[in-house]
Amino acid sequence: MSARLDATPLSGHTEAPLVDIEGLARVFDLSKRWLNRMLDGSGKVTLTAVDGVALSIRRGETYALVGESGSGKSTIARMAVGLLPPSAGTVRIADADIWAERSAARQRRIRRQIQMIFQDPFASLNPRWRVGAIVAEPIKAFGLKADAREREQRVGELLSLVGLDPRDAGKFPHEFSGGQRQRIAIARALASEPDFIVCDEPTSALDVSVQAQVLNLLRDLQQSLGLTYLFISHNLAVVRHMASRVGVLYLGRLVEEAPAAMLFAQPKHPYTRMLLDAVPDISMETVEREPIAGEIPNPIKPPRGCHFHPRCPHVMERCRTETPPVYNAEGTAVRCHLYAPEAKG
Numbered sequence: 351m352s353a354r355l356d357a358t359p360l361s362g363h364t365e366a367p368l369v370d371i372e373g374l375a376r377v378f379d380l381s382k383r384w385l386n387r388m389l390d391g392s393g394k395v396t397l398t399a400v401d402g403v404a405l406s407i408r409r410g411e412t413y414a415l416v417g418e419s420g421s422g423k424s425t426i427a428r429m430a431v432g433l434l435p436p437s438a439g440t441v442r443i444a445d446a447d448i449w450a451e452r453s454a455a456r457q458r459r460i461r462r463q464i465q466m467i468f469q470d471p472f473a474s475l476n477p478r479w480r481v482g483a484i485v486a487e488p489i490k491a492f493g494l495k496a497d498a499r500e501r502e503q504r505v506g507e508l509l510s511l512v513g514l515d516p517r518d519a520g521k522f523p524h525e526f527s528g529g530q531r532q533r534i535a536i537a538r539a540l541a542s543e544p545d546f547i548v549c550d551e552p553t554s555a556l557d558v559s560v561q562a563q564v565l566n567l568l569r570d571l572q573q574s575l576g577l578t579y580l581f582i583s584h585n586l587a588v589v590r591h592m593a594s595r596v597g598v599l600y601l602g603r604l605v606e607e608a609p610a611a612m613l614f615a616q617p618k619h620p621y622t623r624m625l626l627d628a629v630p631d632i633s634m635e636t637v638e639r640e641p642i643a644g645e646i647p648n649p650i651k652p653p654r655g656c657h658f659h660p661r662c663p664h665v666m667e668r669c670r671t672e673t674p675p676v677y678n679a680e681g682t683a684v685r686c687h688l689y690a691p692e693a694k695g
């Protein structure tokens with residue numbers, strides 16, 4: 351099912367979004383080979399990792415996607431940057447549908463516009479290349495500076511921009527700390543002069559002491575360069591620090607979306623409340639929340655109706671069979687039958 355769970359109309363913004371995702375779905379086929387299935391009589395097995403997600407991100411905004419492991423966050427990130435084709439739906443950046451674009455020139459422009467920062471900076475940097483070559487590669491690939499001296503100068507500027515020394519261009523990735531390596535990865539991401547960057551758990555592999563420095567760098571760069579971020583994280587303290595809007599994912603579906611301040615002050619969906627309860631260092635004194643037991647169900651056989659119903663303390667009969675539509679609950683878009691007009695009486 352595709353339903354727009356998007357606070358944009360609720361928050362009164364009319365500006366066209368830079369990123370517009372509609373009806374996005376991804377189904378993985380986990381079946382055994384055809385011959386094995388014939389021999390043991392088993393059927394096809396599929397996993398719906400992302401189920402009809404719709405969201406939009408305005409220019410200069412940080413949209414955070416949160417949810418437990420297996421909620422579909424990283425699958426959405428990979429479809430949004432063009433690394434994984436969707437089973438259904440569209441991803442539009444500015445005026446281009448990134449998965450339907452046929453013109454080679456426009457495809458190239460899209461690839462330049464979108465970059466990704468990964469969780470593990472060491473794995474994302476070629477260990478055999480010097481930092482200068484790593485950062486210069488997108489500049490060369492997209493023909494942004496034809497002259498080698500100009501490229502070298504640009505690499506120096508980018509390294510300075512992320513708080514490194516231009517002379518670091520001559521070193522190899524293993525000569526740097528984890529935080530510095532993530533700065534190199536950020537410099538490389540900036541090298542193509544992108545508009546939109548997907549940050550997939552960009553600080554979760556780093557020491558706590560350097561996490562804040564890297565997050566502050568990302569925020570400063572956003573302000574100075576007008577960047578738009580899709581920020582993937584399981585860490586709600588990080589999300590609160592970074593996000594202007596937050597979408598909460600549960601088993602591939604967006605279940606709540608709101609401006610960050612509103613979501614942290616007044617979480618609506620029972621699952622969002624459970625996530626916030628699980629974070630001891632976030633002060634939420636004004637909100638009454640109930641701890642919810644249980645684990646995320648097997649995504650190969652998700653529960654019918656509302657996927658969250660086996661864990662929900664407010665479960666009603668209809669929750670077991672009817673997928674909740676999106677309701678507007680005081681400015682929050684929430685997919686829960688508790689917010690149906692008839693449920694409020």
Ligand code: SF4
Nearest residue numbers: 656659662669686687
């Ligand atoms: Fe709970 Fe029902 Fe709302 Fe799902 S729809 S979160 S089961 S109350």
